[in-house]
Amino acid sequence: MNLFLKSATLIDASNTSLHGKKRDILIKNGKIEKIASRLEAVSGYKEILLDNLHVSKGWFDSGVCFGEPGFEERETIANGLHVAAASGFADILLNPNTAPKPDSSSHIVFLKERASGQSCNLHPMGTMTARAKGEHLAELFDMQNVGAKAFYDFKTPITNANLLKIALLYAQNFNGLVCSYPMDNHIKGKGLVNEGEVSTKLGLKGIPALAEELQIARDLYILEYTGGQLHIPTISTAGSVKLIAAAKKKGLNVSCSVALHHLCLTDAILEEFDTDFKVQPPLRTPRDVKALIKGLENGTIDLVTSDHTPIDIEEKRIEFDNAAFGSIALENSFGVLNKIFGKEKAISLLTKGRKRFNIAEPELKEGALACLALFNPEGELTYDVAHSASTSKNSLYKNMPMHGKVYGSINNGRLVLNP
Secondary structure, three states: OOEEEEEEEEOOOOOOOOOOOEEEEEEEOOEEEEEEOOOOOOOOOEEEOOOOOEEEEOEEEEEEOOOOOOOOOOOOHHHHHHHHHHOOEEEEEEOOOOOOOOOOHHHHHHHHHHOOOOOOEEEEOEOOEHHHOOOOEOOHHHHHHOOOOOEOOOOOOOOOHHHHHHHHHHHHHHOOOEEOOOOOHHHHOOOOEEOOHHHHHHOOOEEOHHHHHHHHHHHHHHHHHHOOOEEEOOOOOHHHHHHHHHHHHHOOOEEEEEEHHHHOOOHHHHHHOOHHHOOOOOOOOHHHHHHHHHHHHHOOOOEEEOOEOOOOHHHOOOOHHHOOOOEOOHHHHHHHHHHHHOHHHHHHHHHOOOHHHOOOOOOOOOOOEOOEEEEEEEEEEEOOHHHOOOOOOOOOOOOOEEEEEEEEEEEOOEEEEOO
């Protein structure tokens, strides 16, 4: 693949000589051959000339679901990776939300083989326990040896505290990263939405912030006892931010992420009883949203994830109590973050996190493999889920104003552009 990117503004805060500068870029056979103020078009190179083109390193998402294997009607791996690449992503961490659950080395090998040859790289996680049942540890060491980047019983709390203790101790032998979903199911009960004024008014069972914060407090005490590495995905409350901040101040090796929708929506939107807004953890309050944004700004929260979760229509267009949790979101990551934080911080958030999961960092420089996101940070548009490239259309961002536009990405010798 030979490409000529014309008049691209480079966004890379780690490279002060190029950051914010407008440059032409030549890419030969998938490698950045030349970056200069002005280059002449070369025969045999496809010219890419896009309005207000900006370029950064390809983006990373630490929590994505597809459907394959088991739920291909939601999203196949091939189509999901195409959606990710068209949305600016070069690497995604795949949640173990399939049937069967990936709890052995053969499952990890299957996922990697199904993803080979795509523009966006798929990095699988394995379950922490066998079949994600929370009873016995899965084959953690064997899975890491064939490419698993972390261990996580997706959206399923580890109720057995001793099992989490053993996992954290055992994983230290091979530098493994353990993930623990922050929810105490005994406190949650049959809750569906955030416990508060809105849940009371709507007559829906509530999930108190305590259910999340109690589990995090427990996990942090265990981490302090065992050592090791712990990642807490998708925190959603102000209290959780305080707990993580205190743990980091102690020097514990803990990281956490927040889902994109918890930065821009509150439980007030549930008054429409629209099941597309049914997510877990549930949408919280304006106070929580403010605390989560502040946590990202001061570094307490490490990562933003799209928490992309395709769900077929039969599991969403039913009574609120019975509907499945989750929303698609890969296509909205830049538009939401750019609107909240501006392009500099948005790109910082979209490009960080690989090191935590032992994934190679791309470089934006001559001689490096081209791993680039292409976007325009200006302009307003309204997201129309009917035009989504995702197989499933369960989106809580439907009709939401977005700031900026993603053109696509370049990675693994492939160019993927939105139509």
